[in-house]
Amino acid sequence: MVVGMVKGSPAVSEPTYFILAALLDGPLHGHGIIKHVLGLSEGRVKLPVGTLYGALDRLAAKGLIAVEREEVVEGRPRRYFRLTDDGRALVTAEARRMQQAASVVTSRVLPGSAFT
Amino acid sequence: MVVGMVKGSPAVSEPTYFILAALLDGPLHGHGIIKHVLGLSEGRVKLPVGTLYGALDRLAAKGLIAVEREEVVEGRPRRYFRLTDDGRALVTAEARRMQQAASVVTSRVLPGSAFT
DNA sequence: GACCATACTTCGCCGCACGAAGTATGGTCA
């Protein structure tokens, strides 16, 4: 009975979440994603290549992203990925979930900011 | 203060995050945490026991939580855990990080709420 | 007496993050 899968736990991890988020702004190739994620996360999330390409494979296998096109720029191959509708829906749902999760804590510990 | 760890990736996963969040309201024992987390997450996060006790061990080893006391209620042992200062600092930092991460997406896809 | 609920323990699998090394190409610079 595999059916459910709903399960409640995060469908994607933080690195994966940011990959999807980066693609909201349009198709990007691997290294482009790394740089874009760095910007989106305000320098916090530096995707290691091993993480990136592993995640891209899994996301594509799940149909959350797809290969948009492949180019060769100055002899170097570039594979551009785009978000699918499923991917867009998922990253949006994740954002909402994170917002709710964050509020669980913020509403308790920092109604003002009495901390640190 | 172990907390540092900058690195970028999530210091804790979602189940672990909710365990810490549950303890913000005061010490709880294992099964009490499971129930409290279920409430905090609006029914979304159902902690499996395997996840719970494994996570509690790791959190205690890292000094993020500590054993408050042990009771025996009706012959059944209960071990109460409380949040340490480090644990409180970490869950607060995580909340902020999630909020920022969520906003990356929400500001792009649902400026109003034109979705689903 | 069988069975269920509470409470916690332990085991093992597997998915995933990620460091590291490898391949290929073009540009820089001494």
Add this chain to the structure above:
DNA sequence: TGACCATACTTCGTGCGGCGAAGTATGGTC
């Protein structure tokens, strides 16, 4: 020219952590 670095992607191995499942113990229910 040859050493070296940057871009771009591939592949591998390790290790951590989530989680299903089975196990132990006790008290209450029927």
